[in-house]
Amino acid sequence: MAQADFWLAHDFKSTFDGSFHMLFPRAKLPLQDILVPPSGDMGSSIFSSEWRIADFISLVHLINWPVVEPERRQAARRELLEMIRLSREDWKAIRAETDNDREWLPGPQQKGENPLTGLEVGEEQVQAWLATLTMAEDLLEGRALLPHFRITGKGINMKRFFDEPKPFDLVLSITGPGIAPYLESGRILTSEDFDQIQREFGGGGFLTFALWFN
Template identity: 45%
Template sequence: MKKLISLIMAASFACFAFSAAARADNAATELFQKYLANGRIGEADEQLLALAAKATNNADAQLGLGLVRTARAFEKLAQSLFKHGFGSKSDGYELYLGLGASQIARNGNPEPITYEQFRGILATFIADLDSADKALAAVGDKPAKLKVDLSVARFDWNGDGKVGPEDHIGRAISDTNENGDPLPFIVGFDTADAKWLQGYDNLLMAVAKAWLSHDFSESWNSSFSVVFPRAVSTMSAVNGRGADEYTMFGVNKAQADDIADFITLIHTIRWPVADTAMWSDVRIHLKKVIALNRETWALIDKETDDDHEWLPGPKQKSGVLPSFNVTQERIQAWLAVLSQFEAALDGKILIPHWRFDKGINLAKVFDDPKPFDFILWLTGPAAVPYLEDGPAMSSGEWNQITAIFEGNFASYAFYFN
């Protein structure tokens, strides 16, 4: 799974080096590759935007622009999180926020961060993903092909403008030779992959907007120092004892703080909706992900080439991730899952809850939102306003679909988007 995450991120970085390179002279090609090797993707954005503006039908340039803007969104997010020291004082809690902290280097001297600043980081991430989504949408169904080597991709995690060993994301995905140097990892991206990445951009916007549409200030003030050591909050203002002041039951002060903050975080996830329009956007983005998925597989079904495919069809054997066996049966099962999810978003089928005979109308959760209380959703009371009689997906149906993936459904879902 970690390799797949690295591959997805490296894919976004590497593609701009070759987009429309065949249309440019050797100097331009070398310039693009220099940006890739130096991790200077901000400059690549400017070059690709100019290239796409010169010829509106240049689908290669539009695909490269969308890829690099997706990469830039991740880079800016990582740099902001690094600046403020995202990551707990004790190891092992980095995935609270679902933002991939295990991929981010630790900052030993972070800057303070307020609740409003963190919301600003999420808002910027959404805006950057929206920009990438628009660039990828411009590809449309036009033929596009970018053949790239992901092994050279760099990622400036900390924003220092320097390329060090920790920035070479290509090493995480490539095999190495006897000298320890990464071997080429060639991928042929095409129009279907533009739809695929556009779907991922919308999925991430849905996640970020789900956060931002809620007021989670109570959790911030009581527990977010677990992931931001210098979070400006109520607890940080009064929690003054040093990390080395005492050890109890083999747990030092920093570890004890983290455990307490984690428990507090779970208890305070009772977030009211602060922006109902943005909360409604979450459903719109999720439905767009489903539509783009269908378009992706329809395009793959029409492909006649077989050239280092990022997302291969059943007839294509040159997939770059051989551990994923993409069969027609698995594609149909995945599309069936998406259809069920779409029906749930529209309120046409209900979501089962372990405690009730009735099911949850997910459409009403978006149309009539209540404060999101994590514990009460688990135990049942929060679901009560949305319970209805009607058809719901049974565990038997779900097990029948997921069995097609031979116990590896989560990995395929992450790969398929």
């Protein structure tokens, strides 16, 4: 819901018309007849041909979206906060289980490798996940600031990013100008904050556990 509302908060028609024939080459999009090669030259994957790579570059360049429904961008933040709340509720329920029978998501008390992931959930992973939820909540509530690689002394207030929406430009957000309106002084998360959580997930890696836990 948060992802959908973020998209729909903006007018992304130019991105769709200018690059989405890369994903839907037979959908009769505006540039299909000009930029889509014959079917035999398309390639099987998104990066298997020069035309798809060129369209991917166009897609990134065209992510410069004006805000058309600001309330949807505000809703996206609330939905992310609800996801955090529900994840905490999940772990209360998981911890309360006393059986150990075909668990989709086991708790630390349910020993053994999960047949789906080949991983085992220990108390360290649960505590690291709960710490991740707290970190994400602090970012979404503006209690902590997101660092930017080229800016020192200030960080990005993500609460304001959602609640005070301005046009979203992907490239300018990465390079800096696009996030300048949301910069503030305060408690900025550091690489050590992220590294400390990452270490607790061991060989499986944070991303594997995050996909599994969610």
